Amino acid sequence: MTDTAIAATRFGPVTTTRGESVAKRPDEASPGEPAPDEQPARAREIVFQLSDVEVRYSGVTAVQDVTVDIAANEITAFIGPSGCGKTTVLRSLNRMHDITPGAEVLGKVTYHGQDLYSSKVDPAEVRRRIGMVFQKPNPFPKSVYDNVAYGPRINGTKRSEVEERVKKALTQAALWDEVNGKLRTSALSLSGGQQQRLCIARCLAVEPDVILMDEPCSALDPIATARIEDLMDDLKNDYTIVIVTHNMQQAARVSDRTAFFTAEVDDAGHRRGRLIEYDVTETIFTHPSDPRTEGYITGRFG
Amino acid sequence: MATDAPALPKSFTKGSRPPGIIADRAFRIIALLAALMVLVILGLIAVSTTREALPWFREEGLGIFTDTWDPSKNSFGALGLIYGTLLVSGIAVVLSLPISIGIALFVTDVAPRRLRRPIVYTVDLLAAIPSVVYGLWALLVLAPPLANLFETVSDATAGIPVLKTVFGNPSASGKSFMTAGIIVAIMITPIITSITREVFATVPSSQKEAALALGATRWEMIRGAVFPHSRSGMVAGTMIGLGRAMGETIAVALVIGSSQRVTANILGPGDTLASVIANQFGEASGTHRAALIGCGVVLFVITILISMAARTVVTRTDRRSAGTA
Amino acid sequence: MTAQPMPLTRSARKGRRELKNAVATGLIVASFVIALIPLTLIVVYVIQAGASVFNLGFLTEDLPFSNRREGGGIYPAIIGTLVITGTATAMAVPLGILGGIYLNEYGGRSPLARFIRFLSEVMTGVPSIVMGLFIYTIWVLPRKQSGLSGFAGALALGCLMLPIVIRTSEEILKVVPDELREGSYALGTRKAQTIRRVVFPSAAPGIISGALLGVARVAGETAPLLFTIGIVSTANFNVFDGPNTALPQQIYINAGTFGGFPAAQDRAWGAALALILLVFLFTLVARIITAIYTRRSSAV
Numbered sequence: 002m003t004d005t006a007i008a009a010t011r012f013g014p015v016t017t018t019r020g021e022s023v024a025k026r027p028d029e030a031s032p033g034e035p036a037p038d039e040q041p042a043r044a045r046e047i048v049f050q051l052s053d054v055e056v057r058y059s060g061v062t063a064v065q066d067v068t069v070d071i072a073a074n075e076i077t078a079f080i081g082p083s084g085c086g087k088t089t090v091l092r093s094l095n096r097m098h099d100i101t102p103g104a105e106v107l108g109k110v111t112y113h114g115q116d117l118y119s120s121k122v123d124p125a126e127v128r129r130r131i132g133m134v135f136q137k138p139n140p141f142p143k144s145v146y147d148n149v150a151y152g153p154r155i156n157g158t159k160r161s162e163v164e165e166r167v168k169k170a171l172t173q174a175a176l177w178d179e180v181n182g183k184l185r186t187s188a189l190s191l192s193g194g195q196q197q198r199l200c201i202a203r204c205l206a207v208e209p210d211v212i213l214m215d216e217p218c219s220a221l222d223p224i225a226t227a228r229i230e231d232l233m234d235d236l237k238n239d240y241t242i243v244i245v246t247h248n249m250q251q252a253a254r255v256s257d258r259t260a261f262f263t264a265e266v267d268d269a270g271h272r273r274g275r276l277i278e279y280d281v282t283e284t285i286f287t288h289p290s291d292p293r294t295e296g297y298i299t300g301r302f303g
Numbered sequence: 304m305a306t307d308a309p310a311l312p313k314s315f316t317k318g319s320r321p322p323g324i325i326a327d328r329a330f331r332i333i334a335l336l337a338a339l340m341v342l343v344i345l346g347l348i349a350v351s352t353t354r355e356a357l358p359w360f361r362e363e364g365l366g367i368f369t370d371t372w373d374p375s376k377n378s379f380g381a382l383g384l385i386y387g388t389l390l391v392s393g394i395a396v397v398l399s400l401p402i403s404i405g406i407a408l409f410v411t412d413v414a415p416r417r418l419r420r421p422i423v424y425t426v427d428l429l430a431a432i433p434s435v436v437y438g439l440w441a442l443l444v445l446a447p448p449l450a451n452l453f454e455t456v457s458d459a460t461a462g463i464p465v466l467k468t469v470f471g472n473p474s475a476s477g478k479s480f481m482t483a484g485i486i487v488a489i490m491i492t493p494i495i496t497s498i499t500r501e502v503f504a505t506v507p508s509s510q511k512e513a514a515l516a517l518g519a520t521r522w523e524m525i526r527g528a529v530f531p532h533s534r535s536g537m538v539a540g541t542m543i544g545l546g547r548a549m550g551e552t553i554a555v556a557l558v559i560g561s562s563q564r565v566t567a568n569i570l571g572p573g574d575t576l577a578s579v580i581a582n583q584f585g586e587a588s589g590t591h592r593a594a595l596i597g598c599g600v601v602l603f604v605i606t607i608l609i610s611m612a613a614r615t616v617v618t619r620t621d622r623r624s625a626g627t628a
Numbered sequence: 629m630t631a632q633p634m635p636l637t638r639s640a641r642k643g644r645r646e647l648k649n650a651v652a653t654g655l656i657v658a659s660f661v662i663a664l665i666p667l668t669l670i671v672v673y674v675i676q677a678g679a680s681v682f683n684l685g686f687l688t689e690d691l692p693f694s695n696r697r698e699g700g701g702i703y704p705a706i707i708g709t710l711v712i713t714g715t716a717t718a719m720a721v722p723l724g725i726l727g728g729i730y731l732n733e734y735g736g737r738s739p740l741a742r743f744i745r746f747l748s749e750v751m752t753g754v755p756s757i758v759m760g761l762f763i764y765t766i767w768v769l770p771r772k773q774s775g776l777s778g779f780a781g782a783l784a785l786g787c788l789m790l791p792i793v794i795r796t797s798e799e800i801l802k803v804v805p806d807e808l809r810e811g812s813y814a815l816g817t818r819k820a821q822t823i824r825r826v827v828f829p830s831a832a833p834g835i836i837s838g839a840l841l842g843v844a845r846v847a848g849e850t851a852p853l854l855f856t857i858g859i860v861s862t863a864n865f866n867v868f869d870g871p872n873t874a875l876p877q878q879i880y881i882n883a884g885t886f887g888g889f890p891a892a893q894d895r896a897w898g899a900a901l902a903l904i905l906l907v908f909l910f911t912l913v914a915r916i917i918t919a920i921y922t923r924r925s926s927a928v
Contacts, residue, residue: 100813102736125323129816139807141826151825152815157322200811207815323818330820331734337726338735341747341794344787348758351765405659413656422660424915429667431911433848435876436900439883440670443893489666496663520649543753550755552851553876557884577757577851584855599761603754610753614746 045072048211048241049094054108056089056098064089064274067108069260076233076242078252078282081262081297086274087245090262091213094243095131096124129156132204136216138196140188140203145180148188148199152207166206173239174202175232194225201232212236214244218251230255249298252282259285261294348603356597358590367597372563372574374583379594381576381601383563387480388575388602391555392548394484395491400541402488403495411503412511412525423500430493438554441486446477446558449485453477453570471568478560480569483578486558487548495544502536503529535616542613546606552577576602671904678901681894687902691861691873695882698891702899704863708874709906712778712857713847715867716785721839724793728835731794732801733823745798751791757851759784764855776858778867781874784852789842796838800831833921840914844907850876875903 049071056063064086071077079087089098096117098104110117117127129152140148149167158166167184171177176198180191188199197217204212214233218226233242233255246252252259260279264272278285278294289295359379360367369380410422453473460466473479506529514524530537560572561582574582576598584595689701727744735741763784768775804827812822828835858871859881879899886892 095814097810097814100810123324125816125818127816128814133814135807135810135814137807139805139811141808141811142830151812152817155815155817155821155825203811203815323821327818327820330823331730334726334730334734337723338730338741338744338794340723340727341744341751341791344790345747345751345754347766348754348762352758352761355765355769402659402662405656406663408656409660413653414660425667426663428671428908428911429663431844431907432667432670433850433876433903433907435848435850435879435883436670436674436904439879439896439900440673442883442887443896444669444673492663520645522649522652523645525652546753550753550757552755552757553880557880557887577755580757580761581851581854596761596765599755599758603758606753606755606758607750610750614749 045070045075047071048073048113049243050109050111050114051090051093052109054090054093054106054110056086056093057105057107058101059103061271062273064262064276067276069276069279071241071243072258073241074237074239075257076237076244076255078256078259079243079245079262080247080249080252080259081274081277082264083247084272084274085262085264087262088215089274090276091215091243091245092133094211094213095133096127097133099124129207130209131211131213132207132209133213133215134197134200134204134217137220138193138200140191140196140199142187142189144185145188145191145199146184149202149206152203156207166208167202170202170206171199173205173236174198175228175235176202192225194221194228197221197225197229198232201229205236209240211241211243214242216245216247219247226251249286253286256282258282261285261289261291261297263293263297352596352600352603356593356600359593359597362590363594367594370565372579374587374591377590379590379597381563381594381598383565384574384576384579384598385601386565387559387563387573388549388577388605390480390569390573391483391487391559391575392545394481394569395487395548396541396545398485398488399492399495399544403492403540403544404499404537406492406496407499407503408525408529410500412521412529426493426496429489430497434490434551434553435557437486437490438557441482441554442478442557445486446482448477449479449482450475450477453479453481457570468567470570471566473570474560474572476560478558478572480559480571480573483555483559483573483575484569486554487551490551490554491544491547494547495540498540498543499533499537502533502540505536506532535619539613539616542609542616546609546613549575549609550577550602550606552581556581674897674900674904677894677897678899681898682901686898690863691878693861695886695892695895696889698894700895702875702878702895702902704860705873705875705878705899706902707863707865708778708857708860708872709847709876709903711865711867712781712853712872712874713785713843715779715782716789716846717839717843719782720786720789720842721793724790724839724842725797725835727790727794728797728801729823729828731798733819733827748791748794751787752795755851756784756788756849757854759787760852760855762787763852768856774870776856776871777869778857778864778872780856781853781872782867784856785846785849788849788852789846792842792845793839796842797831797835800834800838801827803834804830833917837914837917837921840910840917844910844914847910848876848903848907850880853877854880875899875906879903 047070049069051067051069051071054067055065067086067090079091081087092098093106093110094112094117098106106118112127112131115122141151143151146167149170150163153163153166168177171180176195179195180199188196191199197220201212201217218229221229230251233244236242237257244252244256258280259282261277262274263277264274266272278289278291280290285294286298289298363369363379367379367381368385370382370386371378371380372383373379406422406426410419414422450473453470457467457470457473460470510528510532511524514528515521519527555575556578559574559578561574561579562572563574563579566573580595580598584592587595686701687706688703689699691702691704692698692700727748731741731745735744763780767780767783808826808830809822812826813819817825853874853876857874857877859877860871860873864870864872879896882892882896882899887896
């Protein structure tokens, strides 16, 4: 099955900007979901507002023209071919570029209305509230318990509370049943999928507001991936999630809104990323407005 | 987190003092100060030793480069000592270099892979033996038979023009430039081997395999693929070994014999900048002491120059090979 | 046209090449053997000569007043080596680790960090006797008689150790993957805390092993002690109070000044054996730590 066909199973046939149907319907029985989800009636509460954001590395623009609103309790996906700046934009949301030498973030990024890059803002506090899960699971070489307890301990949580937080985080990350009883064993002895869920638990233990995920499943097998996608669906009730993924099916499956990025080569031969289109996921995958978006999701490139 | 907009906690903005930021900055400063100790110590070494040695520089002036070291006459020309330092180090490097390269080649290209680690450990054990133990052994075990050997060599070359001066009157105890050179050679072998081995290990195996695939023998492969790639690394390793040899004090002090004149006779006694300090400092005072400290200054300068030269060689190769990578 | 196929047997020219190869290989193997000779000779001789002197008395009695005479023990020298080297380690290792942390975690490729790295390399090349002269001029001289002490020797040894510890610490820290640091920052941890709780614990075994190798090297140094610790014949446990002695110094004195006397020679061999055992012990422990550490981190 092609990617478009898969998208089609969730949203119906993909139409081009001129309204022609492009996808072939599979020969099997009609696809599962009958109709796209209804938009919730409540107003969207905006968590992040990016206006004309541009990120440069040592003076060279990596991504530009990024204007997007990210809403609470939604899963927003950044998709696009490699090198188009999705991860770069993600990392600007929790000021991870601060630790990259030579990186500059221009434009405005606000978080709950507050300018994230104002000099009055404490970057450590930013990262406590806006957590991140990385592409390759990176548990500390400590025990499972100590990994999850790390965040609360750093924040001075009392010892009695730490144990509760650890259990709660591991439960939320759907890992508790598997590690209960071996909390003191090394985190490195877990499987890849378990390690990634451990990293999610570690992130949840500091009780963040937002969870940023940078291609969290790309190093995992399909079964582990499916578990994490189920997890994300539960988590979005309590957290705001932004996920970068190069897997379109995944974006189609889990996200509420999708932002499509692509890379352009300018006259000087430099690759620059750019946000092309941002909309409700269903729209992006069924009737995108920009031909480049359509080209990507129909598999013509990328 | 609830769906209503959470009020941003006060700690979100830095305000007066976000938790932990002072400790964070303090740690950075402490770490920086620790690193700066290196600069401070080196600076102090340079300043304090030069200051103590000034009387010597002032009294002798350029005379420090003459061959007139004689405490009883209060004259301290250090040419003989500089010469001795160069001679002993020269002998040591000449003897050690082929052996070190041989061992490095043995480990990287000849010995079976399983043996590599044990061999490296063994050679490193040579490095672990303290200098004074080398000196003790050289004095009591090596020197006596060497004294006999020197007699034989000296007698054998008695008639040959150049050789009879180089292998002149041997010292009866065996304490000589040559003995010192031999023991220092043994002592610097581990360091030259280790550096050369690391350099040889960076030769891309693709190049080695290419040579072998063309039908080259192992030796031809070494000459064709390993040596050209490693030339500057070997030079750097040699320089570092040379620097170590020049600074070697105790073992040399025990077996060099203590004579501060320039002489071509390598079988006879001598002295080096480092060993004269060890041998004479105890009873020295006034200008004598200043002169000995001055020898330390000269030694300090020489070793710094060699360090810098070795480093330039290494960085120049890195730059060159980065271009060809 | 039929060409004769190249025989796979050896031709004359190839034979010469094979010969050169064999000779070269022979020389290479020979050089290894040659290197082994002094090593075995020295170790064997020290063990033999030293063991013949070793007995409980030798290790626990004080030095005789005159080195020419038989008897007595090297107990004061053992104590001296332990306390002086211990003090030097206590000063140089924490400073060195902090310096290495600065270079790798904060300095990076900045001009200051590169300069300090260069200076640190220069400092490893400074001859140990120059370190001894240095401490003599700035610590011992100004204090006249009371300057000679175990502490002065410890200062000199510490200066020798410092650049070694800085270099090995930096190298070990470099190997800690950046992903661990990122993971910690992403949880809102500040840099110093990240270093303390994640980076350093990861690097600790390697750093400790490197420090132990530095201690082993410095414990055997004689030259820095010659003009800084004076000499005693009874054990002095207090590094700050008055002169002291140490194993390398005793070996040097007994071999050098009194080398003609058999009693002194015996004493020197005994002290040499004690020193080598000490140094090898530290080296062995360092290697064991490295072995455990590498085995554990690769057993995932």
